[in-house]
Amino acid sequence: MIALQNITIIGNGSVGQYLQRNLSLHNYDIKVVTRDRGPSKSFQEKLASLKGTTDLIVICVSDQAIAEVSTFIGVGNAPVVHVSGATPLHHLSDKHAHRGIWYPLMSLAAGTNPTFTSIPFCLEATDEFTMQLLKQLTRAMGATAYEVDSEQRKVLHLAAVLAQNFSNHLYELAYLEMAKAGLDFELLKPLLLQSVSRLGKDHPAKMQTGPAVRKDQNTIHQHQKMISNQDTLEIYNIMTQSIQKRHDKEL
Amino acid sequence: MIALQNITIIGNGSVGQYLQRNLSLHNYDIKVVTRDRGPSKSFQEKLASLKGTTDLIVICVSDQAIAEVSTFIGVGNAPVVHVSGATPLHHLSDKHAHRGIWYPLMSLAAGTNPTFTSIPFCLEATDEFTMQLLKQLTRAMGATAYEVDSEQRKVLHLAAVLAQNFSNHLYELAYLEMAKAGLDFELLKPLLLQSVSRLGKDHPAKMQTGPAVRKDQNTIHQHQKMISNQDTLEIYNIMTQSIQKRHDKEL
Known part of the structure; x- marks a missing residue:
């Protein structure tokens, strides 16, 4: 078992909100990082300061923004993963040692609220540590994990x-x-x-x-x-x- | 309530078998009339002799055979109905005073065994007596009845x-x-x-x-x-x- 308590979700769209809601129900400590409209601390600064504060970073922004967001995240030991079905693993900045994909094969659009346990999660990772962490999280949530490489995805x-x-x-x-x-x-x-x-x-x-x-x-x-x-x-x-x-x- | 106890099913294909099985479970008395391969009483004679022995005749033969089968059935007071989605009401011989359609909108092919209550039955009839009888039967079986005319069907x-x-x-x-x-x-x-x-x-x-x-x-x-x-x-x-x-x- 890998220690996993603090999870950071980047993005507040329908997928981000869905994961936030369901992970919270399972007593994970969730931190959500979003773009602000006001004058508060900028999005980029918030991403840079994530280093060392979290066990896992889940990027839930639009496909086009994944690459850029990943470059802004401060380098720590926490795996950085995205949840997109259409985005390859190499879009995540390789300054992060642990990278992965945690793709829920289900519509999580607003108005849908599938039970978490019904979702097949498709997993890919640059390394065994990240793969094990994603498998552990998926199973702890009662869902099913499948290893699927980028070509298969x-x-x-x-x-x-x-x-x-x-x-x-x-x-x-x-x-x-x-x-x-x-x-x-x-x-x-x-x-x-x-x-x-x-x-x-x-x-x-x-x-x-x-x-x-x-x-x-x-x-x-x-x-x-x-x-x-x-x-x-x-x-x-x-x-x-x-x-x-x-x-x-x-x- | 119309008295309905004896139901005759013509045809022994997947739809005929499905209806036979499920109607029997609800304590209707079911008689099945099929084509014989052997030298016993011919199919046509069996159809002619149905007169007066049944409260409802349900034709479950292939679409192409419905018209002919309906002409062979002896004229009695029992409504003669078919279960086909693609066959118009006027294919049933008008020598029968009561004619109708009792079309289950569900695949009843071999290998399927849907619960009866999940089936929407589409009803059409030449007369109010037949319509009421089909509605009564459908509801007694716990399924839902919809009136659907031939154009709509x-x-x-x-x-x-x-x-x-x-x-x-x-x-x-x-x-x-x-x-x-x-x-x-x-x-x-x-x-x-x-x-x-x-x-x-x-x-x-x-x-x-x-x-x-x-x-x-x-x-x-x-x-x-x-x-x-x-x-x-x-x-x-x-x-x-x-x-x-x-x-x-x-x-």
Whole structure:
């Protein structure tokens, strides 16, 4: 066990606030460093003075600001980590001996409040000490830690965009079609929950249903005629083709 | 309350079996009529002799066979209903005075076993008696009944394809990218569950995150370079454009 009591969080956005709230509940001593608007001690000075006051520094600022913020932090022994899925490890200034990534693979945006234990944390570190500290913290909080290197994390981010961002856009397109017909989107929710709940047991390909995989051209033509929005139609066609090509290959 | 005790299920596929299993649990008397392979009484004769023996006839055969099966059923007073999302009410033979649709908006395919109470049943009927009977049955089983006319049901089916079938295909594409990088797809599941769990509270558009809606061209270019599969790349580009166009309009 590595001694870990004092944690410094830099940034007061949704991720910073989420971590602050949840780490505090577990009796860690949390210090938050933010940019001030007023005339008080400047952000840069506060970062410089962190040296020796903390066991871990977690940078929760925007991706673009991570590199600069890390250079302003005073050099001490505490690991300096960021929480970004899209930012490589080498963006952290190498003046710090211990550097790492503690990336929560979950939306922590305002309005969301996932239980901490449901979050997979993706870990990367320059050294074993930092990796052990991050693992210890993740497990102490009841969450699951995965070692994921920078190349893998890039793929993970791409996969999250494909699977989550794009699905959400499909929900939006379905919502629009349903709203025009006076249908409550809530009707679809149980089906979508069922679909996601089953993931992980099987390859998603095994769970593919619908007219595309059944080659039900009759239903496909009906749907194509029903769709008034050009973008939705284009997406309908390209997804249908992709399903048919992929599932042809596998049969 | 309409007297309803004896229910006849025609068809022994996954939907027929699911309904048979669950209705039996609720102490309805279930008779199942199936096509025989052997030399016993023919399917057609069994359908003709149903007259007067049952309170409700539920056709659970393939969409293409519904119309024909309904013509073979002996005319009695029992409502004749089908369970298909894609088949209009008028496919049921109008020699039956009471006709309806009892469409469970859930995958009941083999390997799935959703709790009955989680299923939204979409109801349509030629007459008030049939509608009341289907509502009564749905509620007695603890599920939720929605009145949905044939035009709306078509839209619902289209929306289910957009939201569920196509999302599942995106999961497949994400799975393939992750597998190449040695990543466990399980890692993404909490994020996807979170995403679907939040639906219904807000318009899905309000929950759109990711590089497309943020106009983060840097990340988008990185992703485009990472994708080796041509179909996945085409889908990436068209979804990104569609998100940007739609969210431009709304800003």
